[in-house]
Amino acid sequence: MNFLEVQFALRGRTLPADHSYALYSAVKQLLPSYAQKNQQSEESVIPINLPADVRLCSIPGIPDKDGMIYLHRGSRMRLRCPAEQVQFWYRLLQNQVLDIRGHLIRLVQPRLTLPQPSDTLKARLVTFKLEAIDHAEVPYYFLESCKKGLERLEIRAQASIDSTAAGDLARRTLQVKDKKILGYGVIVEGLSDDDSLKLQWHGLGGRQHFGCGWFYPVREEANDS
Template identity: 65%
Template sequence: MNFLEIQFFLRGQTLPADHGYSLYSAIKKLLKENQVDLLNEDNLPPEILISSISGIPNKNGMIYLNKNSRFRFRCPAEQAPQWYRFLQNQVLDIRGHIIRLIQPRLTLPETSEILKARLVVFRLEQWNSHDAPFYFLESCKKAMEKIEVNAQVSIDSNYDGDLALRSLKVKDKNILGYGLLVEGLNNEDSLKLQCYGLGGRKHFGCGWFYPVKEEINNAA
């Protein structure tokens, strides 16, 4: 399990707050236009994870990029050199918001006993506010058992103290999920969860785990 993370600084000003699917679409479009053989049956390889880009929200569906904003991309180590070369200095059009990927660097995910994910999604048979948290957590536990990760999971809370219910727009459909907190991880399981992610839509920014200290540093 050798994964690397590629981080890019950004040149640009704004992005849609909900940009996960549009970011993925822009990358796929570039691959097709440049005829680069990195697609897997017209999609990004399933082992690729892409993070949504952080910024300062304007409360009107948009974020302002700042010094902490990064494009982050995890992949198997053997794929990293090709992705690094291809993505460097690429210009992405995210629904009319233009960003350039600059100053790339390769890093290893850091181990942490506690990890968070902004949004994890599962396909539940039915979704209602009363039962969804139970079935969501059950799905998390089953998914973690499948990748042999042993830890405690809980739904994160938002700034108001409510369950962190969030959504991702894919074309004309809203996909619902929750922010997730995972505690009690050993070093091996911490790396495994960050490299494999959890749930679906991992090309769109979902299932991306990070150490809690990143959240503190980005808020500073």
């Protein structure tokens, strides 16, 4: 699969720290109006929902410890999609204003990038369906799910749960409507170039429209501040 990443610089100040579902909803709301506006065009079929092969990333920022983040010059709205869909998403999102739970951001200065291979990738949040498992055993079954996910993709690498700056397990949650979903930050090491690109495309776990399972080279963290 040939895929590209579209990145947009942002005009705005703040976002909710847990904004991934709201970002997905804001992008999704653009699709029906765009389809209606272009219904007489000869373009390829316009989706009315986000296709399964389109992935969004949560937007990085500086946390204020009160459920908010402040955007900085490195903050980007990022989307990965098959190469043949790039023109559609580029046109749809360019210069749009998104309402993220009352916080307005404008998407500007779009650019296209090729994901770069790295032997170590990280994801801020990966989720699996583990609700029925005793809390104390969640990390074990979570890592088992990561291992099986890599095996399904025929990727030979080692997954581990990331840690926070304080040395705790990077246990994180995602709010989807009235439900909180548990997950962890994940590091995958020992990747070949092909497997690195494969993992960046397929990700691990569910809720990938909401930014989960989005893997990136560790070196990108230095550019997020």
